[in-house]
Amino acid sequence: MMTVDSSNTALWIMIVLAGIVLIAIGFAVILPLLKGKRRLPETPQDLGGPQNTSDIQSTVQLEKEESILAPSTTLRQALSQTEQNLFGRLKGIFSSEAQNKHFDEIEEVLYTSDLGPQTVERLMDAVKNQLSRSERGNIDLVKLALRHEFEDIFAKAQINEPDPQHPANYLHLDSKPSVWMIVGVNGAGKTTSIGKLAAHLGFANRKVLVAAGDTFRAAAGNQLKTWTDRAQVEIFSPPGVTDPSAVAFDACAKGASQGYDVVIVDTAGRLHTQTNLMEELKKMKRVMAKSIPGAPHEVLLVLDANSGQNALIQAKQFHEALGVTGVVLTKLDGTAKGGVAVGLANELKIPIRFIGVGEKIGDLRPFSAKEFVESIL
Ligand SMILES: Nc1nc2c(ncn2[C@@H]2O[C@H](COP(=O)(O)OP(=O)(O)O)[C@@H](O)[C@H]2O)c(=O)[nH]1
């Protein structure tokens, strides 16, 4: 009897264990299917092979992850593509023979590096105050004095060093959804930057909705769709709706009701001098607040670094109209002199959040004042 009893017990234990294993397997297989959207892999090791049913999608996914994890160029490389950057030009001066002309020439280089007169004055005063006449002939001392002043300028604009593990976290992400309105003149790089930002956020496991608020040009919607496909995030582009405020309002409502983390609203490019179009942006902003109190949580101004002093003027006017909370400075990989970042921080105290260093999806970097100063000086 004892033997039969214990073999029965063993049998029961085996049946129960087998049941537990089957249930566990069931959960592992069924739960991800029920969740629907696959999350992005966390590490390069997770990128072992194709993960989508479609090979094309897999390739895009892999390219995306690789380019975000290992951007093709460093900031210094991107900026050094031009000999026109600040330090390149300062170095030129110091290697010349005419020692006594150095100081005037430094001033000239600064004036022609898109910093803006106010910032140049501040920098020159700092160099004068910190260095004696003879010390001003020493490039290392001048560089040090300038670097110190640059760092102070960025610190006062509340530019915090980004956390490389969580590049998007220093944007407003505490509300759910966080609504970001993207503004700027035509061609500044709004749509491209939205694609790159969405990819960053997707990579950080955020559920992103991109609203096609540029309803002026038919091509704008298609261009945005290409980018949201690349970033593998959803686009909100209701057919036939031509009022950008209506798109923004509905996108916010969808974002709130369907559990999105971030709603990014694209807008049509406009000149800061076009009053009626600026009024329309203000309306879009008001309408978003009606849909979600407190929205938009970020008003990100996209500025083309090549537009030099004009970038500062644009920033002032967009800021006055909309209360800009941060800047995305694009095309620093081109011939931009870089000084505009310093001028912006000094004159407007608006933090630069991201910089664009190319046309690919991974060519967006959280702005690090430290890295930036090291790259231009
Ligand atoms: N080299 C470079 N080109 C950029 C960058 N950002 C945007 N662009 C290019 O600038 C052009 C205008 O960009 P787009 O996003 O359409 O500007 P929008 O009119 O403000 O939406 C496109 O050709 C982009 O590829 C960047 O960081 N570097």
Ligand SMILES: [Mg+2]
């Ligand atoms: Mg656009």
